[in-house]
Amino acid sequence: MPILAKGKTATGHIWTYIRDDRPFGGTSPPAALYYASRDRRQDHPERRLQDFTGILQADAYSGYNTLYDPSRAQGPITPALCWAHARRQFFELADIAANARRGKKAPSISPVALEAVKRIDALFDIERGINGLHAQQRLAARKERSAPLLTKLEEWLRDECSRLSRSASVAKPIDYMLRRWGGFARFIEDGRICLTNNAAERALRGFALGRKSWLFAGSERGAARAAAMATLIMTAKLNxxxxxxxxxxxxxxxxxxxxxxxxxxxxxxxQPRQILMASAASTARGTVPPTAEDLRPSQGLRLVHRVCNQPLPMQTIRHIPIEALPGASLIVQRQPKQRQDRIIDLVRVDLHPPNLAQIARLPRPRPDGYQVPIDSSRAEKPVVVLDPTLVYDREQTAEGINADDPFVTHRPATQLQPLSCWPGHP
Known part of the structure; x- marks a missing residue:
């Protein structure tokens, strides 16, 4: 991440720490943690991980070596290296498709690198079959199926290394693995260890893509704030x-x-506020409240179908009050290009009848991300549901509403009778 400096930008770094126990069926929730720094000195991981003891799966960066020291005061951290990093070095020497694109300038394909990729891929095939199993089950499968392949791979690499010239291009990735073989083979000893640290690599993708959209962080404090926001956002996504x-x-x-x-x-x-409020109301009435799964943005009308136990025709659904409680209101705003409405705010109205013009001038709403599709063939202006028994829109006029009010008029909501099934509805 570039960080603004005097008259230029300096190259900053984002440190990524991921906890994700899902591959081995762990119960701890996944989480992400990002830190920003101007350099990549080893004191950064030393400071961040000073109280940590456990398994650290990372690349072969030498700055981690002090963490693996047996004399470390807090106890040594167990290193587990990433097979994706090792495989990539071989793959670049055996990428037939990339060589075809280079044409005459392409180097020859290394048969040793091609064989190494095939052998490593056999280990990955086994991992795909045991992903998500309990750590003990993963360990048993690795002892039975992966350990023999790993032993043969090490013997083959050492044999090839002894016959290759030190200047050969494939000698470098072979040496990279053999000098760190203990870290690469660690997954055979512990079912919790993954073959790669791709979870951390995926978590960094947001910053990699973001560099195409932003120029730089305005300062070190700005970079630290960006890392803090990324921590919150990525942890939410992981869950x-x-x-x-x-x-x-x-x-x-x-x-x-x-x-x-x-x-x-x-x-x-x-749990969203909507669930907590509906749960409290339904508990008093003995009904079943909606769950977090019902309120996922991608679920559309699932919540209404579940609560009402009957389908609601799209032609009659104009809007859905998420909080079907007395005094609860919903503001819906048209988004023509997406042909759907987005709920932009939930407000409470205690006045009856409420002042609609005042509601129209509410402070800038906060998006909550929940979307409810309605009849897209009608391009009406923003609609407000103020009461489960009335629907206010621009199309009809009736007594009881100021006819001079340019914002809304009203009509009885007889078509919304199914909403009486909502938890907490009086």
Whole structure:
């Protein structure tokens, strides 16, 4: 990540730490942690991991070596190296497709590198079959199937290395593996270890793509803030939580949350405010509240179907109040290009009848990311649902609403009768 310096930009670095126990069926929730720095000195991982003891799966960066020292005060960290890094060096020498694109300038394909890729891929094939199993099951499968292949691979690499010239292009990746063979073979000893650190590589993809969109971080503090925001967003994604919805909800609730309950706002414990309110109301009435799965952005009308136990025709659904509680309101804004509406805010209205013009001038709303499709053939202006029994729009007029109000008029919502099935509906 470029960081703005005096008259130029300096090359900054993003350090990525990922915990993801899902490949071996672990119970700890996944999480990401990013740090920014101007350099890549070894004191950065030493400081960040000073209290850590366990397994560190990474590349062969020499700055980690002090962490592996047996005399380390906190105890040594166990190194596990990444097979994807080792395979890539062989693959570049055996990439037939890339050589074809280079034409006459292409170097010859290395048969040794091609054979190395085939042997390494055999290990990856085994890993794909045991991914997600318990650590002990993974370890048993590796002892039975991977260990013989690993032994043969080491013998073959040492034999090839003894016959190759030191100047041969394929000698470098062979030497890279043999000098660190203990770290590469560590996965045979522990079922929790993955074959690669691709989880961290994938987590860095956002910064790699972002460099095409932004120029630089404005300062070291700016880079640190970017790393902090990336930590929140990636951790939410790893836990299958929509980041924008989570951040909007947490920022609105965190000031009123006691310190001893802050863990409830972490992505792996989080429940949206809508679920909490519906749950409280339904508990009093003995109904079943919606779950977090029902409110996923991609689910569309699933929540309505589940609660009402009947389909609602798209022609009659104009909007859906997520909080079907007295005084709850929903503002829906048209997005013509996407042919769908986005719920842009949830507000509470205590006035009856409410002042619609005042609602139209509410402060800038916060997007919560939940989308509800409606009849896309009608390009109406923003619609407000103020009461489960009334729908306000621009198409009809009736008594009880100021006819001079340019924002909305109203009509009875007899077509929305199924909404009476919602939890908490009076």
């Amino acid at each position: 299958d939580v929509e980041p924008q919805a989570w951040l909007a909800d947490v920022l609105a609730r965190i000031a009123d949350t006691p310190q001893n309950r802050l863990q409830e706002l972490l992505p792996w414990n989080w």
